[in-house]
Amino acid sequence: MSHVFHRNPKHDYPVAVAGDGCYLIDSHGKRYLDASGGAAVSCLGHSDQEVADAIKAQLDKLPFAHTSFFTNEPMEALADELIARAPPGIERAYFCSSGSEAIESALKLARQYFLEIGQPQRRRVIARRQSYHGNTLGALATGGNLWRRKQFEPLLVEVSHVSPCYPYRDRQAAESELDYGQRLVRELEAEIQRLGPDQVIAFVAETVGGATLGTVPPVPDYFRGVREVCDRHGVLLILDEVMCGMGRCGTLFACEQEGVAPDLVCIGKGLGAGYQPIGALLASGRIHDAVVSGTGFFQHGHTYTGHATACAAALAVQRAIHGRGLLAQVRARGTALQQKLRARFGDHPAVGDIRGRGLFQTLELVADRASKSPFDPARRIHARLKLQAMANGLICYPMGGTLDGVSGDHVLLAPPYIISEAQLDELVDRLALSLDQVLAAQA
Ligand SMILES: Cc1ncc(COP(=O)(O)O)c(C=O)c1O
Numbered sequence: 001m002s003h004v005f006h007r008n009p010k011h012d013y014p015v016a017v018a019g020d021g022c023y024l025i026d027s028h029g030k031r032y033l034d035a036s037g038g039a040a041v042s043c044l045g046h047s048d049q050e051v052a053d054a055i056k057a058q059l060d061k062l063p064f065a066h067t068s069f070f071t072n073e074p075m076e077a078l079a080d081e082l083i084a085r086a087p088p089g090i091e092r093a094y095f096c097s098s099g100s101e102a103i104e105s106a107l108k109l110a111r112q113y114f115l116e117i118g119q120p121q122r123r124r125v126i127a128r129r130q131s132y133h134g135n136t137l138g139a140l141a142t143g144g145n146l147w148r149r150k151q152f153e154p155l156l157v158e159v160s161h162v163s164p165c166y167p168y169r170d171r172q173a174a175e176s177e178l179d180y181g182q183r184l185v186r187e188l189e190a191e192i193q194r195l196g197p198d199q200v201i202a203f204v205a206e207t208v209g210g211a212t213l214g215t216v217p218p219v220p221d222y223f224r225g226v227r228e229v230c231d232r233h234g235v236l237l238i239l240d241e242v243m244c245g246m247g248r249c250g251t252l253f254a255c256e257q258e259g260v261a262p263d264l265v266c267i268g269k270g271l272g273a274g275y276q277p278i279g280a281l282l283a284s285g286r287i288h289d290a291v292v293s294g295t296g297f298f299q300h301g302h303t304y305t306g307h308a309t310a311c312a313a314a315l316a317v318q319r320a321i322h323g324r325g326l327l328a329q330v331r332a333r334g335t336a337l338q339q340k341l342r343a344r345f346g347d348h349p350a351v352g353d354i355r356g357r358g359l360f361q362t363l364e365l366v367a368d369r370a371s372k373s374p375f376d377p378a379r380r381i382h383a384r385l386k387l388q389a390m391a392n393g394l395i396c397y398p399m400g401g402t403l404d405g406v407s408g409d410h411v412l413l414a415p416p417y418i419i420s421e422a423q424l425d426e427l428v429d430r431l432a433l434s435l436d437q438v439l440a441a442q443a
Pocket of ligand 1: 101134
């Protein structure tokens, strides 16, 4: 009997014992092609020797020194590396251990910023429906996914939620992508006006919607409009790039492709690539300066803030991404993956939309392509697909509740940046087989 409190205590999990490039291997020797990097984490695959060596070397020198007493070399070097490539105006890195912690840090720093500059009345946050920002209470309150929030609602602070950018379902037939994006921008501004422009701290959004919506790239000029509205009302723009950042979409920061710079940007997942748990909040110089010249102290912190070994791992990951030309590889393989998905699933009766950017792609599943009607949630297509794919030796990331937290199914793909063309074919073959088996079993 296991003494672990498993995520799903009724499920019998295989035991992962080894990694080999893009594959995970269980205790029976079965190999699984990891087509989602777990949840968009393992961007270098599961056996990167350089990252493992960097961790071992750091352990031999210094595993950890509490950052209320010391700084450390890998943390300083990682901050230099990230800030050198960060969007304009971003000047400081604050390290933590997860994406949720990065979001919590962003919310608290944003609030403290307004105290520092003499606007203590600002206390409201606006985010988007169908977003996911993490599972700690502040991050959960910010996220707009009904299913995840529902049972914890009494514990959540009040956050406004506006429409996500979701053209497949929400753009009107007669509306251009540009017009659709500007309609969303007007909706955001109307919500700021409703709350009172001097009441709002920040607008929080995933640059490319991830786990709950399924890799939706923003329509052109949407984020430019968002940036303008935020600036007009003195509202901070917090971008959540925990999933879509660190090269996943083909540029180190996904927002580079939108031509906007946020005030705060959260990263995680691919930052440590699964070799160590690490997240970070990157902040503008303006916000950092306000704290320094105000109270002089960000009132936050965790025991493992700036953990030396985690930072050494993330530094090795950064060096691998840039030293091995992996951003260009993500763009090339991402294009190839999308082409292969369109070739295989473009006419599939159960695939309504194929979308994404870089190695961050999604199939949205539908019962009927013409009406876009989703499958009955009771069929739990996404859960069955996850199991069937695993049976076929494929790790992918299906999720339900795509439309509204209840109905809709999609399957997210986020393979390692090192995936080969042949492995992309294997991915598509195994996914197609798994999807057809699930649908056939329920026919
Ligand atoms: C966009 C986004 N933000 C935040 C988080 C939370 O990150 P973590 O699970 O590391 O706390 C996630 C995790 O899936 C995410 O996708």
